Amino acid sequence: MNPFPMVLADLRALRWTAPAIVLLVALAIGTGVAIAAQERALRRGSAAAADDFDLIIGAPGSQTQLLMSTVYVQPDALPLVDGRLLNTLFKDERVAQVAPIAFGDVSRGYPIVGTTAAFAGRWDRIKPSEGRLFAAEGEAVLGADVLYRMSDTITPSHGVAGLVAAPGQTDAEEDSHRHEGHGYTVVGRLPRLGSPWDRAILVPIESVWEIHGLGNGHASEETKGDSPFWKQGPAAGSSPAGAEERIGLPFDGKRVPGVPAIVVKPKSVAGAYQLRAQYRQGGTMAFFPAEVLVSLYGALGNIRDILVVASALNTVLILASVLLLLLAVAGLRRRRYAVLRAIGAPRSYVMLVVWLGQVTLMTLGCLLGLGLGALATQAVSGLVAQRTGLLLSPAIGLEELLPALGLALIGSLFALVPAALAYRQQVVAGLRG
Known part of the structure; x- marks a missing residue:
């Protein structure tokens, strides 16, 4: 059986809940992307400005x-x-x-x-x-x-x-x-x-x-x-x-x-x-200017590390919130999944529908987060250039893509929790609920 029509129907029925989950994940990704990309662009721009000063x-x-x-x-x-x-x-x-x-x-x-x-x-x-x-x-x-x-x-x-x-x-x-x-x-x-x-x-x-x-x-x-x-x-x-x-x-x-x-x-x-x-x-x-820049980059790197840790903690909290929200959403849809089981849908089909719906939300959040991070980096680079005159060329690279992929992978694993609960649900209990 094709699970995607059921997944789309679930997402449409969620209305404001689905966009909220996507936005939470996007904010977690966008913050980390902006910090990493901006710090790297600042290093490159400041180093390029010192090229003529041997x-x-x-x-x-x-x-x-x-x-x-x-x-x-x-x-x-x-x-x-x-x-x-x-x-x-x-x-x-x-x-x-x-x-x-x-x-x-x-x-x-x-x-x-x-x-x-x-x-x-x-x-x-x-x-x-x-x-x-x-x-x-x-x-x-x-x-x-x-x-x-x-x-x-x-x-x-x-x-x-x-x-x-x-x-x-x-x-x-x-x-x-x-x-x-x-x-x-x-x-x-x-x-x-x-x-x-x-x-x-x-x-x-x-x-x-x-x-x-x-x-x-x-x-x-x-x-x-x-x-x-x-x-x-x-x-x-x-x-x-x-x-x-x-x-x-x-x-x-x-x-x-x-x-x-x-x-x-x-x-x-x-x-x-x-x-x-x-x-x-x-x-x-x-x-040599590079001598001083290395020490400045070290201090800048320490600040970036602190921000990255803070961003990681923020991501953990957001993931925990998303997981609770996903569990709540799955609980609200128990009756629908029980009806599917009652008309002959196997357990694995219900589990796949729940898992795909949650993974879709996490993936959309990660993609939106990369876009928000890129926009934030461009905006901050413009402000830095206006204040300092440095030409910054921020770009989203592998360093920003890997955390997003990692978060999508972790989110897909988290999505197994509500999917497993839907798999174990009894049809009679679901219909009565």
């Missing part, structure tokens, strides 16, 4: 703080490392590329980062999507998400510790700390990188130094007087060959201002470890 050197202090400021553009008050170290690294045979990173100014909530044109183009790996890279003081290159336009003039403001304005918005605190008389002209825009640098404004580090009265690190500054940048910056589209000041490494001035961080691209793995060991002493700190 070795970071700074003054002794917190590696985590320096990493967050340098890689994830979360400016903070950091001690400065001697600027002369830039020339030392520039001449080091183990170093392929080196760039300073300086921050502290903002505009409309976007951090202004002083560096070199070579680093802005990530050493010839990135080409501007609009315009060109900066080639003189007073020029700026925008990240993909910065809402300024080409040829706009950007007036910087001194950042205030603890004050974080929403990107693209200005406030009274920022307006009160403007560097009047200074401005950057937008000459280019970078493509989307999927990192917090998409919200940064990149300028020559010489401009950052000069705004704060530190000179520009070049010998020409000692004889030329005030830089033209102090007045209005070069016009957009100006030719690099016409610029009077040279920017970038090496710095040949008598004094090279300090910087919060230095990014080094070593020529080899062996050279990277030698540089890391050398600059972990003598008043400097050096580390």
Whole structure:
């Protein structure tokens, strides 16, 4: 006998009870899926953002703080490392590329980062999507998400510790700390990188130094007087060959201002470890971003484990509730199953009808839970990207499918309990009930 018409009739008769069981199971699955998928997406996104930062050197202090400021553009008050170290690294045979990173100014909530044109183009790996890279003081290159336009003039403001304005918005605190008389002209825009640098404004580090009265690190500054940048910056589209000041490494001035961080691209793995060991002493700190990320991932993993355990306990409670509900539903349908037995249906048929109905509900709950988990992960990833600038690509993988399959298997075993009770039921007792 075909059991499926009877199963469908049972499910239709349950009305609100069947959707409630499906929803309970879906919530149990969706919570676990969202936690696992989001944590994995966050790891991948944060690791991808650090790919361009092989070795970071700074003054002794917190590696985590320096990493967050340098890689994830979360400016903070950091001690400065001697600027002369830039020339030392520039001449080091183990170093392929080196760039300073300086921050502290903002505009409309976007951090202004002083560096070199070579680093802005990530050493010839990135080409501007609009315009060109900066080639003189007073020029700026925008990240993909910065809402300024080409040829706009950007007036910087001194950042205030603890004050974080929403990107693209200005406030009274920022307006009160403007560097009047200074401005950057937008000459280019970078493509989307999927990192917090998409919200940064990149300028020559010489401009950052000069705004704060530190000179520009070049010998020409000692004889030329005030830089033209102090007045209005070069016009957009100006030719690099016409610029009077040279920017970038090496710095040949008598004094090279300090910087919060230095990014080094070593020529080899062996050279990277030698540089890391050398600059972990003598008043400097050096580390690979992966070192700090591993410890952060460890803490993130601990939090995830706690959430997973909580989710597992929640799942157990939901399964227990579902089992009780299934038993109650089977008890309410005793008369129907007794009638089936009375008209000639074998015990095994009744047991199969009960079991298939319950397994169908559990399976639908698991499938719905995977969908809810995927939607929740996408929503949370969007919020994280909005807050941090990280590009997250969450996906449902084997790690999420296995718990769902496991729960479906356990649910099918649980469904044997009411099915066995229906199998053992006496026809007369069922009819009387």
